[in-house]
Amino acid sequence: MANQEQVKLLKQGVEVWNRWREGNIGAEVDLSSADLDTQIRTYRILVTLHRGIDLSGADFSGANLTNANLSDADLSDANLSGADLTNADLSGANLSGANLSGANLSGANLSGAKISDAVFLDANLSNVDLSGLDLSGKQLSPLLLRPDNLAGTKFKGINFSKTDLSWIDLSETDLKEMVVSQKW
Numbered sequence: 001m002a003n004q005e006q007v008k009l010l011k012q013g014v015e016v017w018n019r020w021r022e023g024n025i026g027a028e029v030d031l032s033s034a035d036l037d038t039q040i041r042t043y044r045i046l047v048t049l050h051r052g053i054d055l056s057g058a059d060f061s062g063a064n065l066t067n068a069n070l071s072d073a074d075l076s077d078a079n080l081s082g083a084d085l086t087n088a089d090l091s092g093a094n095l096s097g098a099n100l101s102g103a104n105l106s107g108a109n110l111s112g113a114k115i116s117d118a119v120f121l122d123a124n125l126s127n128v129d130l131s132g133l134d135l136s137g138k139q140l141s142p143l144l145l146r147p148d149n150l151a152g153t154k155f156k157g158i159n160f161s162k163t164d165l166s167w168i169d170l171s172e173t174d175l176k177e178m179v180v181s182q183k184w
Contacts, residue, residue: 003030014053029058
């Protein structure tokens with residue numbers, strides 16, 4: 001269950017939140033099961049939930065983050081398992097080490113996001129914009145990019161050099177400017 005004091009702080013915007021985070025280093029952030037979509041619309045924090053907000057290590061498991069603008073946010077090591085991130089803007093976000101298992105990322109924008117060591121087990125990645133990600137030389141498991149969850153996904157500018165894609169069905173995906181050199 002979400003910590004209501006933390007939800008109240010979050011509603012006050014990026015500056016207040018980041019100041020609190022700096023003064024409470026190591027504090028456990030629990031926003032699990034929070035319906036932030038409703039709060040985003042009600043409190044107009046859609047505009048403030050972006051550009052450098054520090055949500056590293058936060059627990060968003062099961063949270064509703066539909067349409068959230070989390071561009072350039074620090075979500076490293078965050079727990080986003082089971083979260084609804086439908087149509088969320090995560091462009092440029094730091095998702096390194098984040099757990100997105102079972103998350104719904106349908107229609108989300110992940111262009112330019114940092115996803116090293118992120119876990120996407122059973123995540124819905126349909127219609128996701130993955131433009132500009134550098135996945136060169138990375139071992140991608142079928143759990144990250146499964147054929148059944150890539151419908152409409154954009155791969156523009158992604159570097160898949162030395163990446164084994166033999167198990168992926170890329171039909172109906174945008175492969176413009178995708179870089180593929182040799183198999184790993």
